[in-house]
Amino acid sequence: MIGASAVSVRLGGRDVVADVGLDVHRGEWLAIIGPNGAGKSTLLKAVMGLVAHRGEVTIDSRPAAALKPRARARLVAYAPQSPALPPDMSVFDYALLGRTPYIPYLGRESGHDRRVAASVLDRLDLTELGTRRVGELSGGERQRVVLARALAQEAPVLLLDEPTTALDLGHQQQVLELVDRLRRADGLTVVTTLHDLTVAGLYADSLLLMAEGRAVAAGRPAQVLTEALVGRHFDAQVKIERGPDGRPVVHLVRGGP
Amino acid sequence: MTTQARPSRARPAWVASALGVLAVSMVAGLLDGAADISPWQVVLQAVDWLPFAHVDSGLAPVEQGLLYELRLPRVLVAAVVGGLLAMAGAGYQGVFRNPLADPYLLGAAAGAGLAATAVIVLLPSAEGSVPIAAFAGAVGGVFLAYTLGNTAGRAGGTATLVLAGVAVTSFLTAIQTFVQQFKVEELQRIYAWILGDVGGGWDQLWLVLPYAAVSAVLLLVHGRMLDVLSVGDEEATSLGVRASRVRFTVLLAASLATASAVAVSGLIGFVGIVVPHVVRRLAGGSYRSVLPLSMIGGAAFLVLADLVARTVLAPAELPIGVVTMFVGAPFFVGVLRMTRRAVT
Ligand SMILES: Nc1ncnc2c1ncn2[C@@H]1O[C@H](COP(=O)(O)OP(=O)(O)O)[C@@H](O)[C@H]1O
Ligand SMILES: [Mg+2]
Numbered sequence: 001m002i003g004a005s006a007v008s009v010r011l012g013g014r015d016v017v018a019d020v021g022l023d024v025h026r027g028e029w030l031a032i033i034g035p036n037g038a039g040k041s042t043l044l045k046a047v048m049g050l051v052a053h054r055g056e057v058t059i060d061s062r063p064a065a066a067l068k069p070r071a072r073a074r075l076v077a078y079a080p081q082s083p084a085l086p087p088d089m090s091v092f093d094y095a096l097l098g099r100t101p102y103i104p105y106l107g108r109e110s111g112h113d114r115r116v117a118a119s120v121l122d123r124l125d126l127t128e129l130g131t132r133r134v135g136e137l138s139g140g141e142r143q144r145v146v147l148a149r150a151l152a153q154e155a156p157v158l159l160l161d162e163p164t165t166a167l168d169l170g171h172q173q174q175v176l177e178l179v180d181r182l183r184r185a186d187g188l189t190v191v192t193t194l195h196d197l198t199v200a201g202l203y204a205d206s207l208l209l210m211a212e213g214r215a216v217a218a219g220r221p222a223q224v225l226t227e228a229l230v231g232r233h234f235d236a237q238v239k240i241e242r243g244p245d246g247r248p249v250v251h252l253v254r255g256g257p
Numbered sequence: 258m259t260t261q262a263r264p265s266r267a268r269p270a271w272v273a274s275a276l277g278v279l280a281v282s283m284v285a286g287l288l289d290g291a292a293d294i295s296p297w298q299v300v301l302q303a304v305d306w307l308p309f310a311h312v313d314s315g316l317a318p319v320e321q322g323l324l325y326e327l328r329l330p331r332v333l334v335a336a337v338v339g340g341l342l343a344m345a346g347a348g349y350q351g352v353f354r355n356p357l358a359d360p361y362l363l364g365a366a367a368g369a370g371l372a373a374t375a376v377i378v379l380l381p382s383a384e385g386s387v388p389i390a391a392f393a394g395a396v397g398g399v400f401l402a403y404t405l406g407n408t409a410g411r412a413g414g415t416a417t418l419v420l421a422g423v424a425v426t427s428f429l430t431a432i433q434t435f436v437q438q439f440k441v442e443e444l445q446r447i448y449a450w451i452l453g454d455v456g457g458g459w460d461q462l463w464l465v466l467p468y469a470a471v472s473a474v475l476l477l478v479h480g481r482m483l484d485v486l487s488v489g490d491e492e493a494t495s496l497g498v499r500a501s502r503v504r505f506t507v508l509l510a511a512s513l514a515t516a517s518a519v520a521v522s523g524l525i526g527f528v529g530i531v532v533p534h535v536v537r538r539l540a541g542g543s544y545r546s547v548l549p550l551s552m553i554g555g556a557a558f559l560v561l562a563d564l565v566a567r568t569v570l571a572p573a574e575l576p577i578g579v580v581t582m583f584v585g586a587p588f589f590v591g592v593l594r595m596t597r598r599a600v601t
Contacts, residue, residue, distance in 0.1 A: 068497075070497035074497070080492060084487075087542075088542025097496060098496070106478045
C-alpha cells in the first residue's frame with residue numbers, strides 16, 4: 001500500500017536519512033523505532049513528500065511524485081510530532097481542516113464533511129471539547145485533536161509521528177486501540193514512529209529500527225526487539241521477555257550503562 | 258453535535274452590528290459641520306441618492322450640493338480606504354502567521370512614498386498623477402521585496418520575505434529622503450501626502466474602485482485557505498494545499514488593496530493592525546470572519562477617524578494619519594504586551 005525504496009534525505013549538509021526502504025501492505029501496521037535523532041520523523045516527512053529526498057515513494061503502487069497534492073492527501077494522512085496549532089481556532093474547526101482535500105479550493109465544507117469531523121471527535125472522546133479553543137488544551141488533548149484531524153482525512157494510509165508521547169496510560173491505550181480497530185475494520189494502513197518499544201512491539205505487525213539515518217533492522221517484533229539490537233543501538237541495558245501474548249516486553253535494567 | 262456543526266463563517270449578528278456601526282459612522286461623517294441639517298435629513302438624502310429611490314429630504318439645493326460634492330465622496334473614500342487597509346492587514350497577517358504584520362510590511366509604503374515624492378519634486382506640472390504614481394510605486398515596492406525574498410531564500414518561505422521587505426523599505430526610504438532634499442520647499446506637500454488625506458473627491462474614488470473591488474473579492478474568498486495555512490506550511494501541504502501558491506495569491510490581492518488605498522489617501526498607518534486585531538478579539542480567529550468583519554470595521558474606523566481629523570481643531574484639519582496613529586500607537590503597545598508571552 002505504501003512503499004519507499006532507497007530514500008535519502010540531506011539536511012544541514014549530512015544524510016539524516018540514508019538509503020532507507022520500507023514496504024507496508026494494506027491493513028498492516030509498521031512501527032519505526034530508534035534512538036532520538038535517528039531520522040524517524042524525517043523519514044515520515046519524506047514519505048509524505050514534505051522534505052526534498054532521493055529515492056522513490058509509492059502509494060498504492062503509484063509513484064507518489066506523480067500524484068497531485070490533493071490526490072495524495074486523500075490517500076495519506078499525516079499527524080506531525082510537533083504540530084503547529086492555531087491557538088484561536090476551535091477544536092471542531094481544527095478537526096474539520098482534515099476535510100480540506102475534499103473541498104474545492106474556494107468552496108466550503110459540506111454537511112457530510114461536518115458529520116465526519118463530528119463523528120471522529122466523538123470516537124476520540126473529544127465532543128465535549130468541540131467549542132474550546134485549541135490553544136487552551138492540555139498536551140494530551142492536543143495530541144488527540146491532531147489525531148482527529150488526521151482521521152477526518154479518511155485516507156487509507158495513516159502516518160503518525162509519535163502519536164502517544166503526551167498521553168496518559170488510558171488515553172494511550174484508547175488511541176492505539178482506535179487506530180488498531182480502524183485498521184482491522186477499514187483496512188487502514190498505519191505507519192507510526194513510537195518511542196515506547198514495548199508498545200511498538202505490542203501493536204505493530206512489523207518494526208523498522210533506525211539508527212543514525214540507516215535502517216539497521218526490520219522484521220517482526222520478536223526479530224527486532226532483541227537484547228543485542230536494542231542494547232547496541234539505544235546504548236541501553238535491557239532485558240526482553242515474552243509477554244502474555246508472546247510479544248516482546250522490554251525492561252530497563254537498573255544500573256545499566 | 259448540533260451546536261458544533263456550524264460553519265465557521267462570520268456570524269450574522271456580528272456582520273449586522275458591524276454594518277450598523279458603519280452606517281452610523283457614515284451618517285455622522287456626512288452630518289458634521291452642517292449645523293442646521295438633522296441626521297434624519299441626511300438619511301433621507303442618502304436614500305434619495307440611491308437609484309430609483311425618490312424621497313424629499315427637505316434640504317436646500319445648496320445643502321444637497323455640499324453633501325454630494327464634498328461630504329459624500331470624502332466619507333466613501335474613507336470607507337473604501339479603511340476597508341482595504343484593514344483587509345490587507347488581515348491578509349498579510351494570515352500569510353505571515355503573525356498578528357502584527359502590516360499592509361506596508363513588504364515595501365508598499367516606501368515604494369508609494371518614493372514615487373509620490375518623485376512626482377511632487379521632479380514633475381510639479383503633473384501633480385494630478387500622484388495617485389497613479391503612488392499606486393505604481395506601492396506595487397513596485399512589493400514586487401521588489403517579493404522577488405528579492407524568493408531569490409535570497411527558500412522559494413515561498415516567509416522569513417526571508419519579511420527581511421526583504423525591511424531591506425526594500427529602508428532602501429527606498431533612503432532614496433525618497435534623498436530626492437526630497439532637491440526641493441526643500443515642497444517638504445510640506447510631501448509630508449501632507451505621507452500623513453494621509455481622504456478628501457480627494459469622486460475622481461479618486463472612481464480611480465481605485467475597480468482595483469479595490471477585485472482585491473476585496475480575492476481576499477474574501479481566501480478566508481478558508483488562510484485558515485488552512487494557519488497550521489503551517491508542512492501540514493497545509495499534507496492536507497493537499499500548495500501553501501506557496503495560496504500565499505502568493507493572497508499577497509497579490511492584499512498588495513493590490515494596499516496600493517489602491519495608498520494611491521487615493523497616502524500612508525495611513527495602523528488601521529491594518531488595529532482593526533483585524535479587535536475583530537479577532539471579538540469574533541474569533543477564523544479568517545472567514547476576520548476578513549469580512551475587518552473590511553466593515555476598517556471602513557467604519559476610518560470614517561470616524563476622518564470625522565475626528567476634521568473636527569478637533571476645526572476649522573483646521575488634522576492629517577488623518579495622525580489620528581489613526583494617535584489611537585494606533587498606544588494600542589500597538591498594548592498588543593505587544595499581550596502577545597509578549599507568545600513571542601518569547
Ligand atoms: N531542518 C534540519 N536541518 C538540519 N538538521 C536537521 C533538520 N531537521 C532535523 N535535523 C536533524 O536530523 C536528525 C534526525 O531528526 P529526526 O528525524 O527528527 O529524528 P527522530 O525523529 O528520529 O528523533 C537529527 O539529528 C536532527 O538534528
Ligand atoms: Mg521524531
